Amino acid sequence: MSHHILEIEHLRHVYPDGTEALRDVSFSVRHGESVAVIGANGAGKSTLLAHLNGHLLPHSGEVRIGHVPVDRSTLQEARRTVGMVFHDPDDQLFMPTVYEDVAFGPMNLGLTGDELKRCVAQALRRVDAEHLAGKAPYHLSAGEKRRVAIATVLSMSPDILVMDEPTNGLDPYARRQLIGLLKDFRHSKIVTSHDLDMVLEVCERTVVLSQGVVRADGPTLEIFRDEALLRECRLEMPLSMQGCPVCGTGGR
Numbered sequence: 229m230s231h232h233i234l235e236i237e238h239l240r241h242v243y244p245d246g247t248e249a250l251r252d253v254s255f256s257v258r259h260g261e262s263v264a265v266i267g268a269n270g271a272g273k274s275t276l277l278a279h280l281n282g283h284l285l286p287h288s289g290e291v292r293i294g295h296v297p298v299d300r301s302t303l304q305e306a307r308r309t310v311g312m313v314f315h316d317p318d319d320q321l322f323m324p325t326v327y328e329d330v331a332f333g334p335m336n337l338g339l340t341g342d343e344l345k346r347c348v349a350q351a352l353r354r355v356d357a358e359h360l361a362g363k364a365p366y367h368l369s370a371g372e373k374r375r376v377a378i379a380t381v382l383s384m385s386p387d388i389l390v391m392d393e394p395t396n397g398l399d400p401y402a403r404r405q406l407i408g409l410l411k412d413f414r415h416s417k418i419v420t421s422h423d424l425d426m427v428l429e430v431c432e433r434t435v436v437l438s439q440g441v442v443r444a445d446g447p448t449l450e451i452f453r454d455e456a457l458l459r460e461c462r463l464e465m466p467l468s469m470q471g472c473p474v475c476g477t478g479g480r
């Protein structure tokens with residue numbers, strides 16, 4: 229039995245207009261691992277994530293969850309195992325109220341009555357959004373939408389949590405709270421982000437994508453200390469690792 233929960237092998241994706249967004253991507257994620265996928269704009273991060281729950285299917289190569297390849301016949305199983313928080317919360321929220329949006333997934337899994345109510349309340353509480361249950365999602369602020377989108381995924385108790393730029397649009401308090409939530413999430417997680425300070429706190433391992441290929445894969449701190457690699461991939465060291473510009477102290 230494989231100790232990897234997710235395996236990506238020689239993944240290649242070409243969009244209909246001919247853009248080769250992923251050229252050859254391979255890496256695996258173990259049970260309980262926290263992995264960041266970072267890279268400059270257009271490196272292929274969102275395209276990669278879209279393959280993890282079968283939203284996109286590869287031109288060649290394979291994604292396996294456990295032992296099961298993600299293809300048309302296994303989509304349902306993949307989407308149950310992989311909880312995906314999309315880049316744009318509007319892609320995730322489509323019901324008349326926040327409550328219904330968060331209840332949608334667990335209801336499809338067969339939850340009803342008090343069990344369903346408890347599950348929704350718990351997911352909303354984890355993102356500090358219980359007070360929003362009766363609101364229409366399209367009336368929420370950007371940060372509130374993002375928190376509710378995360379709740380729609382947590383309510384499904386996924387084995388792998390996948391988040392595309394989760395701290396986008398969050399105020400400092402909500403960002404801090406999200407970092408706490410991600411640290412508490414005991415299962416495997418994969419996060420893409422340009423918020424490298426968050427990555428440093430949450431993910432012990434980082435995969436660097438550049439022009440559709442894996443340019444580096446290793447311990448996050450090691451990756452962030454490699455200035456030549458960061459420069460080459462159009463990335464910058466997290467602010468918390470840069471010395472204080474005033475007194476010249478700090479940095480790691």
Ligand SMILES: Nc1ncnc2c1ncn2[C@@H]1O[C@H](COP(=O)(O)OP(=O)(O)OP(=O)(O)O)[C@@H](O)[C@H]1O
Binds near residue numbers: 243
């Ligand atoms: N639907 C599409 N059709 C054609 N090309 C696309 C499509 N979606 C993305 N691309 C292209 O694929 C490449 C990878 O895009 P992707 O969105 O995966 O990058 P990213 O690393 O997530 O970027 P960002 O940091 O800007 O979100 C880019 O060159 C982009 O222009």
